[in-house]
Amino acid sequence: MSIPVPPKGATSHPSIPPKGATSHPSIPATRATSHPSIPATRATSHPSMPDTKPARPFFSSGPCAKPPGYSPSKLATECLGRSHRAKIGKTRLALCLDLMREVLGLPDTHRIGIVPGSDTGAFEMAMWTMLGARGVTALAWESFGEGWVTDAVKQLKLDPTVMRADYGMVPDLDKVDWDDDVLFTWNGTTSGARVPDGEWIPDDRRGLSFADATSAVFAYDIPWAKIDVATFSWQKVLGGEGGHGVLILGPRAVERLESYTPSWPLPKVFRLTGAAKTDAAGGIVGGKLAEGVFKGETINTPSMLAVEDAIFALEWAKSIGGLEGLKARCTANAEALDKIVAHRPWLGHLAPDKGTRSKTSVCLTVEGADEAFIKAFAGALEKAGAAYDIAGYRDAPPGLRIWCGATVDSADIAALGPWLDWAYETVKG
Numbered sequence: 001m002s003i004p005v006p007p008k009g010a011t012s013h014p015s016i017p018p019k020g021a022t023s024h025p026s027i028p029a030t031r032a033t034s035h036p037s038i039p040a041t042r043a044t045s046h047p048s049m050p051d052t053k054p055a056r057p058f059f060s061s062g063p064c065a066k067p068p069g070y071s072p073s074k075l076a077t078e079c080l081g082r083s084h085r086a087k088i089g090k091t092r093l094a095l096c097l098d099l100m101r102e103v104l105g106l107p108d109t110h111r112i113g114i115v116p117g118s119d120t121g122a123f124e125m126a127m128w129t130m131l132g133a134r135g136v137t138a139l140a141w142e143s144f145g146e147g148w149v150t151d152a153v154k155q156l157k158l159d160p161t162v163m164r165a166d167y168g169m170v171p172d173l174d175k176v177d178w179d180d181d182v183l184f185t186w187n188g189t190t191s192g193a194r195v196p197d198g199e200w201i202p203d204d205r206r207g208l209s210f211a212d213a214t215s216a217v218f219a220y221d222i223p224w225a226k227i228d229v230a231t232f233s234w235q236k237v238l239g240g241e242g243g244h245g246v247l248i249l250g251p252r253a254v255e256r257l258e259s260y261t262p263s264w265p266l267p268k269v270f271r272l273t274g275a276a277k278t279d280a281a282g283g284i285v286g287g288k289l290a291e292g293v294f295k296g297e298t299i300n301t302p303s304m305l306a307v308e309d310a311i312f313a314l315e316w317a318k319s320i321g322g323l324e325g326l327k328a329r330c331t332a333n334a335e336a337l338d339k340i341v342a343h344r345p346w347l348g349h350l351a352p353d354k355g356t357r358s359k360t361s362v363c364l365t366v367e368g369a370d371e372a373f374i375k376a377f378a379g380a381l382e383k384a385g386a387a388y389d390i391a392g393y394r395d396a397p398p399g400l401r402i403w404c405g406a407t408v409d410s411a412d413i414a415a416l417g418p419w420l421d422w423a424y425e426t427v428k429g
């Protein structure tokens, strides 16, 4: 099987099978010269290995590389073995929230809380507690956005308008109907395509904006006034640990929570308000927001070790200049990878448009490669200790995905180039 490779600088994009398809059938190459599939099983050639390996070959798109200089022995451990509701636990949770607010530049208008279930938990909590009050538009251009569509259609039995785009692309954002609540993924981690900015979200929207921002926060400017709900988890740009989600609520989301009660049952881990009440007219209205959640009184027991790990990452972020420092590192990494791609005709970007191309989860096409080729390619690099976890996501077209978030060093991205050549030659045979 072969995969299409967009010519460098092309504005069109490779055709991708419709969502739900399980395989990625061959598509004619767009170049004049076609490139037959590479027999991945014939790894007969033995090109010599480059001299220098990336010092930290951690390029996974989540969990991502730990911050430079990280060691578990550097974590504060005084709160471990204590109740998270003791003063020491609450103080550390509150510190973590304060640091996130500071580094994100989150205004006082927005609340921020730590919730169960990683980013998925946080986003589903938002969907389950707030959707159903008005129409829903769900945007999907890769696997995770598609997951929220499935939730909306099959679990919540809503009838959303679904706007899709192929892997590498984003839908026409100007066509979104903001009378609806709108679900979207700021950065499509499995396709390397992202929204360009927040300009397409109107200030006078009637619906709420729900941003799954897990591989976007700490890497891009997020215009918070345009965001009613945002969620993320620590194991992406911060290089933290999985398990906990972070939920950000703007004032209009709080208003929704307090004025609306969904028709479906809510498990305890999703409940953000007290018991619903009956109003004077006999209608059911939502209860008051559980403000404690946004002060460090978590719904259930958090891992304080993961919290300390996040505090370490946030303090590192502050030490390099906060959000500006994080963004600069992401940009330098993405540029270092761009240089590698520009010099290799067999490598291309899955997202052809630079304006909507991810600077964190960068997805690459490899000329002629199929799943087996990518498996052998990534496997060879892992075995050599030169790059870990760079095969594309299982639902994406076969290719590479190289994390360029802030915890990766750009010298390591640069050192990757000759290793990609080595793996390509080795597997091509």
Ligand SMILES: Cc1ncc(COP(=O)(O)O)c(C=O)c1O
Pocket: 061, 062, 117, 118, 119, 120, 121, 144, 185, 187, 188, 189, 190, 212, 214, 215, 232, 233, 242, 243
């Ligand atoms: C865009 C996006 N949404 C959701 C998730 C799921 O995140 P978690 O594993 O933290 O629940 C991921 C994970 O990679 C993601 O990249």
